[in-house]
Amino acid sequence: MLDIRRLQVLLAIVEEGSVTGAATALGYTPSAISQQLLRLEREAGQPLLDRHARGMTPTDAGVVLATHARKILRQLAAAEADLAEVAGVRRGSVTLGTFPTVGSSFLPLAVRRYRELYPNISLTISSGREDNLVRMLEDGTVAMSLLWDYEWQRIDNDELVLTELFTDPTVLLVGANHRLARRRTVKMGDLAAEPWIIRAGGHPVVEVLDRSAVAAGFTPTIAFQANDYQEAQAMVSVGLGIALAPRTATVNQHPDVRVVSLGDTAPSRRVLVAHRQGRVRGAAELALHDVLVETASSYA
Known part of the structure; x- marks a missing residue:
């Protein structure tokens, strides 16, 4: 033969x-x-x-x-x-949920790769708060969604299958003229006397600050409550205070802000992709899942 x-x-x-x-x-x-x-x-x-x-x-x-x-x-x-x-890999559609910090940093890289590989698949993306993303997963509005969690509050939902994509470290934002602006790494214990800019409305990064400050032995002094990370960076840039942020939130960095590593003195979060348990997954969805995993391996 x-x-x-x-x-x-x-x-x-x-x-x-x-x-x-x-x-x-x-x-x-x-x-x-x-x-x-x-x-x-x-x-x-x-x-x-x-x-x-x-x-x-x-x-x-x-x-x-x-x-x-x-x-x-x-x-x-x-x-x-x-x-x-x-x-269904050459044709079809798939829906994905995401949240703003990842939607403006990691996700565009994955979307570009997915469109290169599968140009005829229709991809629809919805961005929102995590509680809303979970609801959309549960009712089938989206096939998959990017989610996040911290070690003290892991996602505990038997209806979801989770795949960890990468670890998103918490970093320090300081003004370009701040005494720590040229440092590559600092510890939370070095920041006890600093005024802080936080996110308003009980944002998760507030709990990150509270836990990190308690572990370092101080209570943070709050100078400003920002509605988003761009507003927080603007206030950091003029020296009103310093701030914490996930690294993915610093892609669109203010020109007068510097990003400094906190090492292991501030907790990181996991970035995950989730789908509903028992869902019949089409080829377009499975292909997107693979692209997200592959992109995350190089992004991390």
Whole structure:
């Protein structure tokens, strides 16, 4: 029985005119191409190529086999394309939930990669608060959602299947003229006398500050309550105070703000992707899940 991979090698040699050209086209070494050709000629029981100084030309048997190989390989490619369409990878739609800090940092990288791989899939993304994202997962409004949690308040929902994507560290924001602006790393214990800018409305980063400050032995003095991280950065930039933020919130960094590592003296959060337990997942959704995981491995 003729081996389809060796037929592919023969066709590449015929089309490229040499072993070297075939090796380049197929991504093999010239030695591997030559070995596959010799095996194919043994299977065929006769020479398939005439070797000469300027390259190779097919024998009559080689022309016959190369013609059939071209048809077979086209049919295989068509079969794979049909299977992909049946599986929904080339067509279809998928819905995803996200939250602002990841939606403005990590997620665009994943979306760009997904569109490169699956340009015909319709991708719809909704951004919101985590409680709303969980509701959308539960009622099927979104197929998957990006979520986050801290070690003291892990997501505990038997209806959700969670995959950790990466760890998002808490960092310190200081003004460009602050005494710590040139430091690469500081400890929370060094910040006891500083005024703080926090997020308003019981935002989770407030609890991060409270827990970190208690662990470092001080009570933070609050100078301003910001409605979002851009507002917080603006106040940090003019020296009203310093602030904590997840690293993903610093992608759009204010020009007069510096980001300083806190090492392990402030807790990090997990960024996760979740889907509903028992959900029948289509190929488009599974492909997006894989892209999110792959993008996260390089992003982290």
